[in-house]
Amino acid sequence: MTAGHEIIGDLMDSPQDQEKILATMVDISREINALVPLDELLERIAHLARKFVNYQIISILLADESQSQLSLKYALGAPQEISLRQMKFGEGLVGLAAANREAVRVADVSVDPRYISAVAGVRSELAVPLISRNRVVGVLDIQSQQPGYFQPWHQKLLMLMATQLAVAIDNAFLYEMLHSKNDMMETLHEVGREISSILDLDQLLKKVAEILHRVIEYDIFSIMLVDEEEQVLKAFLSVKFNRDAIQKSKIPLDKGVIGSAVTKKKLLIINDVRQDPRYIAVVPETRSEMVVPLIYKDKVIGVFDLQSPLLNYFTPLHEKALGLLASQVAIAIENARLYERVVATEARLDRELKIAREIQSSLIPDRFPELASARIFAAYRPARILGGDLYDFFDYENEVLAFTIGDVAGKGAGAALYGALVSGILRTRANRKYPPAEMLRLVNLSLRQRAVEGRFMTLCFATFDARTRQLRLSNSGAPPPVLCHNGGAEFLQVEGFPLGMFDQAEYQEHQVTLVPGDAVVFYTDGLLESRDLGGEELGLERLKAVIASLCHLEAQKLTEKILAHIDKFTLGSDNQDDRTVLVLKAR
Secondary structure, eight states: OOHHHHHHHHHOSSHHHHHHHHHHHHHHHHHHTSOOOHHHHHHHHHHHHTTTOOOSEEEEEEEETTTTEEEEEEEESOSSOOSOOEEETTSHHHHHHHHHTSOEEESOGGGOTTOOOOSTTOOEEEEEEEEETTEEEEEEEEEESSTTOOOHHHHHHHHHHHHHHHHHHHHHHHHHHHHHHHHHHHHHHHHHHHHTTOOOHHHHHHHHHHHHTTTOOOSEEEEEEEETTTTEEEEEEEEETTEEOOOOOEEETTSHHHHHHHHHTOOEEESOGGGOTTOOOOSTTOOEEEEEEEEETTEEEEEEEEEESSTTOOOHHHHHHHHHHHHHHHHHHHHHHHHHHHHHHHHHHHHHHHHHHHHHHHHSOSSOOOOSSEEEEEEEEOSSSSOSEEEEEEEOSTTEEEEEEEEESSOHHHHHHHHHHHHHHHHHHHTTTOOHHHHHHHHHHHHHHTOOTTOOEEEEEEEEETTTTEEEEEESSOOOOEEEETTEEEEOOOOOOOBTSOSSOOOOOEEEEOOTTOEEEEEOHHHHTOBOTTOOBOHHHHHHHHHHHHTTSOHHHHHHHHHHHHHHHHTTOOOSSOEEEEEEEEO
């Protein structure tokens, strides 16, 4: 006969009663050995126990042997909420059953000094340890308001049942652990996928808090980031479950449990914050805390801070999951911060470029000189916000107008600044009314005195005498102007080195007298380098042919039609270089 049969034989004389008990045990075994969530199992156990003992109150406490502590996980029949939810091994009748691994039955708890009152009105109690694989997994505790209610045969039956219950609870723990581990791994995979694409820091942190709650049912969760300048941790996100509790608090890097985690670069779990002198009491109900440093390139950039009102709430599984998550989040936070810095820098540059554009625009005339014998018009289209082309007009004496058109090598802000430098030199020199060749020589000399590596400029400088219609021009490497005369077009070839390249540069001067209807078209190489969809450049000959077909137009129309043709040639694609056209048309 087995030990179970011996106990049943002691309890019941009738074979029918013994068979009834055995059948009940089989039913219990079948029900509790099904893989179900722990909460559901505990509820089943409470109802199955009533088949053997008609108790009034039942409690099931589960053990943490590493801490020698029991925590209440299920209660049924208590007239009010049980106040004592945790106790140490050896504490009270329940703790005594766990510590001694033996059932404890007391006929009248009111006269037993070991009894700790948790529910008012209790008179008798029976506590049975649940042992699996030589390990206490919990205690089944039943109570009654009648003294002497529990009998020896109650104790024997529950002890017989306890072994099966302990195994079932152990299996449920393993099942939940595996299930939780799978959930955590899936969540971590999801976190890695989702947060890698979030570049807004606030949105990122909220997403982390949302996903993390699927893994750990925290009561309070905060993300604090290190402020290097102030040497503090600042709360960027603080969530109290079911209600926001954003707190812009600051904690010095060397203070509290959080500061300790930062200093040690180590994840910390505090099972009872009341016993830790480092804990800074901010939330009165907090009992346990887990702080996870966020480390990027061996440097702590912040922490996760999780708090719970339950003692010993955070487990090794939580520790492993949060440790893995922290490394992913640290990278995502740094990416988001870098993106914020880039956005801020771009916004600042946009503001500065806008100001620079306004300044550059003020250097390029939008009104054109009135001449008795000619009309002059110009247009400028920069490839970017800032460009390196320029044109300008200078009044000489006796109805002589000087004008210039040029192109700085390169694009963008550097070219614009260099162009502004050349513009300032030209305006200063123009007061002395220098002829074109001498003007270019002096400008080149000034640029060589302020040499900027890799920068130079091509420039045409010309004077036009409105009385005689005489045009005098010099060129420092710019494309040759096109002269429209008698319905045809020809290049005015004038050679010269670009400005700013050589110290001792001399320049040629060419002169031509215009007759009514003649026009001279000056332009920068952005027109010549314009490409069609096949990648072919417009080039000098095509441009000359376009100008020849438009020579009959007055200055403004001629300028606009040339640029319109360029747009048509490139099918309106973005400029790859600045485009500037200046037209002088004799009346």
